[in-house]
Amino acid sequence: MSTSSKLRSWRGLGPAVFSLAAAALLAGGAVCAAPASAAADSAPGKFAGVGRAATPAEVAAWDIDVRPDFNGSFGESNEVFTPIAGGTTADDIKTGRVAALAGNTQPQRTTLMKVSTVSTLWDYVHRAMPWDAPKSLSTDEVYSVVAYILNLGEIVPSDFELSDKNIAEVQALMPNRNGMTTDHGMWRVDGKPDTRNTACMKDCVKEVKISSRLPDYARNAHGDIAAQNRVIGPVRGADTLGPPLAGKAGENAGPVRAHAWSTLALADAAKPGGAPGAEAPAAGAPAGAAAPDLAGARIVSATTCAGCHAVDRKMVGPGYRDIAAKYKDQAGAGEMLIQKIRKGGAGAWGPIPMPPNPAISDTDLKTVVDWILSGAPAAN
Amino acid sequence: MASPTRTGRLQRAPENFISPELAGDIARHGLDEARRGFLRNSFKAAGAALAAGAGTAAWAQNAAGAGDQMILEPRPWTTSLGKPVAAAPYGMPSRFEANLQRRESPGLTRVSAASVAFAPLQGFFGIITPNGLHFERHHQGWFDVDPSQHRFMVNGMVKQPRVYTMDDLMRLPSVSRIHFIECGANTGPEWGNAAVPTVQYTHGMLSCCEFTGVPLSVLLDDCGADLVKGKYVLAEGADGSSMTRTIPMEMALDDVMVAWGMNGEMLRPENGYPLRLVVPGVQGVSWVKWLRRIEVGDQPWNAKDETIHYVDLMPGGLHRQYTSIQECKSVITTPSGGQVLLDKGFYNVSGLAWSGRGKIKQVDVSFDGGRNWRTARLETPVLSKSLTRFNIDWTWDGSPVILQSRAMDETGYVQPRYGQLREVRGSRSIYHNNAIQSWKVAESGEVSNVHVE
Numbered sequence: 001m002s003t004s005s006k007l008r009s010w011r012g013l014g015p016a017v018f019s020l021a022a023a024a025l026l027a028g029g030a031v032c033a034a035p036a037s038a039a040a041d042s043a044p045g046k047f048a049g050v051g052r053a054a055t056p057a058e059v060a061a062w063d064i065d066v067r068p069d070f071n072g073s074f075g076e077s078n079e080v081f082t083p084i085a086g087g088t089t090a091d092d093i094k095t096g097r098v099a100a101l102a103g104n105t106q107p108q109r110t111t112l113m114k115v116s117t118v119s120t121l122w123d124y125v126h127r128a129m130p131w132d133a134p135k136s137l138s139t140d141e142v143y144s145v146v147a148y149i150l151n152l153g154e155i156v157p158s159d160f161e162l163s164d165k166n167i168a169e170v171q172a173l174m175p176n177r178n179g180m181t182t183d184h185g186m187w188r189v190d191g192k193p194d195t196r197n198t199a200c201m202k203d204c205v206k207e208v209k210i211s212s213r214l215p216d217y218a219r220n221a222h223g224d225i226a227a228q229n230r231v232i233g234p235v236r237g238a239d240t241l242g243p244p245l246a247g248k249a250g251e252n253a254g255p256v257r258a259h260a261w262s263t264l265a266l267a268d269a270a271k272p273g274g275a276p277g278a279e280a281p282a283a284g285a286p287a288g289a290a291a292p293d294l295a296g297a298r299i300v301s302a303t304t305c306a307g308c309h310a311v312d313r314k315m316v317g318p319g320y321r322d323i324a325a326k327y328k329d330q331a332g333a334g335e336m337l338i339q340k341i342r343k344g345g346a347g348a349w350g351p352i353p354m355p356p357n358p359a360i361s362d363t364d365l366k367t368v369v370d371w372i373l374s375g376a377p378a379a380n
Numbered sequence: 381m382a383s384p385t386r387t388g389r390l391q392r393a394p395e396n397f398i399s400p401e402l403a404g405d406i407a408r409h410g411l412d413e414a415r416r417g418f419l420r421n422s423f424k425a426a427g428a429a430l431a432a433g434a435g436t437a438a439w440a441q442n443a444a445g446a447g448d449q450m451i452l453e454p455r456p457w458t459t460s461l462g463k464p465v466a467a468a469p470y471g472m473p474s475r476f477e478a479n480l481q482r483r484e485s486p487g488l489t490r491v492s493a494a495s496v497a498f499a500p501l502q503g504f505f506g507i508i509t510p511n512g513l514h515f516e517r518h519h520q521g522w523f524d525v526d527p528s529q530h531r532f533m534v535n536g537m538v539k540q541p542r543v544y545t546m547d548d549l550m551r552l553p554s555v556s557r558i559h560f561i562e563c564g565a566n567t568g569p570e571w572g573n574a575a576v577p578t579v580q581y582t583h584g585m586l587s588c589c590e591f592t593g594v595p596l597s598v599l600l601d602d603c604g605a606d607l608v609k610g611k612y613v614l615a616e617g618a619d620g621s622s623m624t625r626t627i628p629m630e631m632a633l634d635d636v637m638v639a640w641g642m643n644g645e646m647l648r649p650e651n652g653y654p655l656r657l658v659v660p661g662v663q664g665v666s667w668v669k670w671l672r673r674i675e676v677g678d679q680p681w682n683a684k685d686e687t688i689h690y691v692d693l694m695p696g697g698l699h700r701q702y703t704s705i706q707e708c709k710s711v712i713t714t715p716s717g718g719q720v721l722l723d724k725g726f727y728n729v730s731g732l733a734w735s736g737r738g739k740i741k742q743v744d745v746s747f748d749g750g751r752n753w754r755t756a757r758l759e760t761p762v763l764s765k766s767l768t769r770f771n772i773d774w775t776w777d778g779s780p781v782i783l784q785s786r787a788m789d790e791t792g793y794v795q796p797r798y799g800q801l802r803e804v805r806g807s808r809s810i811y812h813n814n815a816i817q818s819w820k821v822a823e824s825g826e827v828s829n830v831h832v833e
Contacts, residue, residue, distance in 0.1 A: 045542060049551075050544070062673050101698075117682050120686075120687050202752050204750055208749030208782065229479055234714065235715050235827075245824035249722060252720065
């Protein structure tokens with residue numbers, strides 16, 4: 001909670017935004033156990049032999065939070081990929097309220113439209129960025145990134161030097177600094193609710209009006225719902241890859257039951273109630289002899305690869321099928337890709353660098369590359 | 381077909397109709413009369429199933445002729461040797477249950493490391509969520525943290541900042557309590573319109589477990605927390621996002637737990653192994669996973685997940701911060717969206733109700749879109765800040781109907797209709813949608829997600 005003496009200023013558009021070297025160290029370095037029991041306990045707790053005093057160095061290492069009152073050492077990711085800047089105006093900087101939020105004139109809410117305190121921006125970058133190597137930025141680099149974001153939002157000029165000395169002045173320019181409220185009943189358990197419905201039991205509404213229903217085109221957006229429901233019991237899942245059912249429920253029961261059973265894709269599935277004995281394939285294993293080899297797909301979906309790459313589209317990095325299309329006929333492509341994944345690289349697919357991946361085993365790496373170059377087949 | 385009575389040699393049976401155990405037994409010991417009997421019955425059973433024809437019906441009632449072949453002809457599992465103990469050292473569900481899995485909602489998020497896997501509420505019974513089907517929400521991916529390297533620290537406005545290992549924490553006096561956990565964004569896609577097809581996606585960021593751990597108040601006391609000036613605590617995770625959330629001190633001292641146990645075993649890695657915070661009644665983001673630190677302070681922190689994410693946009697353009705309490709809510713899980721009723725007649729309509737403010741007092745169910753309501757049975761146990769299972773008898777006459785459930789908690793608060801909620805909060809809030817859910821049942825038996833104002 002004390003202000004660090006390590007703080008320095010940094011020019012807004014500094015050159016080294018991402019520290020790849022630091023990222024590599026973080027990704028590959030082994031972490032050793034802390035020598036916890038060795039520390040002398042000058043202040044025993046209430047349970048004999050349980051816990052010990054934290055050392056000042058330990059507290060400093062973990063106590064990284066920064067509050068809006070700048071109490072702390074300066075320095076979601078679900079929306080990492082939504083724009084950070086945009087949607088704010090010079091007027092917003094004057095008023096401290098982002099006008100677009102009231103007018104619903106923006107397709108999405110950027111970080112700068114929401115964040116009320118610059119301390120939070122600093123803390124966010126410091127604790128959680130970059131995406132695949134959090135906490136790898138130096139204090140200077142964190143300032144640099146924050147200043148860069150503020151400049152994108154036209155809150156500070158491009159030559160602005162952000163530091164612990166002037167960050168409080170920047171707070172007075174944050175476009176949504178007056179845009180938050182805690183005036184609601186959901187912070188405390190005894191808070192006052194917004195609505196007052198009653199437990200009416202009879203003739204409660206005059207007319208039942210359906211205001212929204214799932215559009216027909218969305219029927220298959222979540223795949224076959226029959227394959228997401230139990231195959232016994234009072235109901236089955238609907239076959240949402242086909243059209244909605246017509247007729248009466250009793251007439252549909254046979255086909256509905258049969259389709260539901262077929263979704264299990266068991267060896268003996270064609271004979272519901274048939275004798276047991278044939279074991280189901282292990283979870284996640286490919287069904288049927290002709291199925292493509294998906295071992296590579298399973299590795300990439302279970303590792304950090306999934307943080308930046310998808311099978312069939314560009315995310316942070318290129319899609320696996322785009323990689324396959326580019327390199328599949330190229331001699332030595334396999335070895336080249338193995339080296340590229342192992343050591344990282346930049347430039348082949350745009351400005352965002354590929355970090356090195358020292359942790360993946362040679363066997364897994366070869367499996368992944370073989371899978372990519374086979375066209376990156378997916379399970380379905 | 382081979383005739384087992386004429387030859388003593390075992391021939392290859394079609395399509396594995398004989399269990400491996402029986403085949404092995406016969407191979408080892410040859411055929412005698414008893415084993416011939418087993419074998420005959422296996423073939424008869426298989427023949428009966430084939431005769432029933434593709435697509436029909438081992439499940440259906442069939443009393444034609446002398447009766448149901450499933451009764452008249454002994455089943456193979458009745459007439460052969462089963463598997464030994466510990467064949468599956470960690471038991472898994474039947475292969476016939478494979479459809480019930482955690483699933484992502486396509487298009488909801490860009491990357492799976494910062495996403496949601498929804499729990500299949502449509503298949504659950506009672507109130508306890510099986511550990512392997514507990515919903516998942518990660519902000520920067522998950523790890524299987526080495527518990528020997530995990531440390532937990534308490535610092536800030538305390539007499540003595542302290543460090544605990546897992547060995548330390550698990551020696552302390554523990555409690556076990558059943559609580560629901562619901563993401564603040566549960567039902568979020570539905571604020572504007574009906575958007576997703578099933579209860580898994582409308583309500584599946586919801587789970588309920590028996591958690592075991594030490595009350596946070598014990599640890600705050602052990603460190604000499606300043607309870608006069610210390611008004612809040614900050615919880616912080618050990619993952620890459622180092623999730624931080626502010627919790628008011630009165631909650632921290634009431635029923636918040638530092639937990640390692642989940643339904644009788646350790647937490648699953650996806651749910652914070654080896655240590656997570658349990659904040660009963662409060663949205664899931666505050667239940668910080670891979671918990672590494674609690675700091676005592678005199679002000680809220682305005683953390684990234686308190687001003688950039690997890691803020692509720694109101695119609696005037698203000699964002700509400702620290703919207704934490706999960707208000708009273710319920711949903712019918714059987715029958716529910718995407719399911720098909722197989723015929724008219726009797727059904728046990730079943731669902732879940734919960735409140736972040738205490739116990740569920742009453743659940744009413746409507747079969748006519750909210751005109752008239754009947755009170756459902758609450759199944760025991762009915763616990764504070766836990767899921768409560770409700771059931772109600774229903775005989776469907778085959779005509780189109782709209783099913784709804786409406787819960788009331790012990791404070792007297794009644795779950796709102798969509799119109800009531802949108803009147804105050806608009807439709808862009810994302811978080812804290814606890815409106816009454818409507819399921820439309822068509823004559824065809826198909827159930828679909830609709831909104832009724």
